[in-house]
Amino acid sequence: MKKFLLDLTVADNRMVSPNSALLTLQSDKGLPDMVAGQFAELKVPSAKVLLRRPLSIHSVDRSQNRIEFLIQAVGEGTAALAAMKRGDKLNVLLPLGNGFSYRSIPVERPLLIGGGVGVAPLLFLGQELALNDIRPTFLLGGQTKSSILRKEEFMKYGDVFVTTEDGSEGERGFVTDHTLLFDSILYDRVYACGPLAMLKAVAQWAREHEIVCEVSLENRMACGIGACLCCVEDTADKGNVCVCTEGPVFQTDRLKWFH
Incomplete structure (x- = not known):
């Protein structure tokens, strides 16, 4: 592009x-x-x-x-x-970079999971899905109520659920602890962005339930065009790649998290 x-x-x-x-x-x-x-x-x-x-x-x-x-x-x-x-x-x-694959792959029941400021790309994704009359489920996580960002705006595009580590809003705990995830059959694709530990936990949950999962990585970047090589991530199919050009979005089965 x-x-x-x-x-x-x-x-x-x-x-x-x-x-x-x-x-x-x-x-x-x-x-x-x-x-x-x-x-x-x-x-x-x-x-x-x-x-x-x-x-x-x-x-x-x-x-x-x-x-x-x-x-x-x-x-x-x-x-x-x-x-x-x-x-x-x-x-x-x-x-x-490369974005989520909602344009090229049919999606009917997407689950969008964001942690902290990692919710940033998910609002645009919700807007894009709305163009195809798809209303996703959003699961937003944070340390406390003040770290749940733009909840009301997300509600315009889908159903919103919240977790906070201190229990000040929504369910207490991490996003992967939310009761929403007990009904995995409800979702045919997972999109996530947030802290690395959260992404790995979400990817593991999706893998166990055989749901395709895409994550937006937050590796530290500088140039944004693949020249400085400071955002490298190890992948199963191509070895070390620059997140800024190959990503930031990856399907989790490409990442060496489970290999």
Whole structure:
């Protein structure tokens, strides 16, 4: 898929949790085709930060030529992005990587599982599935209630269930502890993004129930185009590959998690 280097305008930027911001960017010339699960490289508006920051595409409004990113402000670069003001300009390279395979493979009963800020690509996926009249089930997990991000927005596109480690919202425990997973026959595909330990647990559950599972990996990235080799993941079919170009989405039977 062709990549584009765009100068976009900040239409809105607001905090949606104590350390997470929702950045909305506006294009004056339209947006290219994008697949849920792909990401973008955002140029940080700070002379102190040289590398772009890779962020999952969170939401796309093609009618308004707007794209949203969910930003967890954990370092100087992401903090600078979270502090941008309406009207600021931002240079963005997109779309990058490979997304989820919902366009090429029939899906009827998808289960979308996200942990923390890992929910980011799943909203766009829910929007895309809605175009085919598919209403997925979302399972969102976090440490506490404040880490469950954009629950109300997810509810527009599917049924939403929640787990928190402290029990402050939804069921207490991890996503793989939720009673929703007791009825595995309800789902024909699993899409997940979040911490590595969560992804491995979800992949194991899907494997045991013979459900195809795709995960979006969050390996540390720099260039986003496969040049710096800092995001390498070992696969069963191709050996070491760059997550930024071969992924970030992988079918879990390709990964050396169970080999």
